[in-house]
Amino acid sequence: EAGVVQSPRYKIIEKKQPVAFWCNPISGHNTLYWYLQNLGQGPELLIRYENEEAVDDSQLPKDRFSAERLKGVDSTLKIQPAELGDSAVYLCASSSRLGEGGEQFFGPGTRLTVL
């Protein structure tokens, strides 16, 4: 079974440029998460989708960040414009179990460097 796929793995951009990250969850997983992981820190949830609905986006900086999950499968996270402080690893995860206590499966992440 394929795991969570993310692309690109690495991205270097100039500040004020836009950037997008793509995630393909494990087949059949209804719940998809985007996390931000700063250097030396644990992941922090940005947004959670149940199918195509964003059910928790309280931590997403909506002035510059946006996300979508068309048809409840793949998802894209966008930053426009990027700032120096956005340099981090962006992790995507998915889970299959509705309710709580289910395992989240993580992708390898996209490492963003903003110059």
Added chain:
Amino acid sequence: AQSVTQLGSHVSVSEGALVLLRCNYSSSVPPYLFWYVQYPNQGLQLLLKYTSAATLVKGINGFEAEFKKSETSFHLTKPSAHMSDAAEYFCAVGLTGGGNKLTFGTGTQLKVEL
């Protein structure tokens, strides 16, 4: 609200020695607790989880953790460290009634020396 504290951002052990990584949590309702491992340039992989069944939880690669409600702890142990255990370890807490939202600790980098 929930939170997680991992004591010791860096832990170093000798190969064959006991591994002990500490995690304390704070939550207002019964928690779900997880330990994840992250190898360089990879995503997080689940080691084990506590979901209100047995308090002693066994995971992959010989790791186990014990849920102690009175101490609000969920420490991770392994009797004998192996070089391949060198990685970063994250403790995470989720809440009953909180959906699947996890709050992660800041991580503990485990170094295994010969």
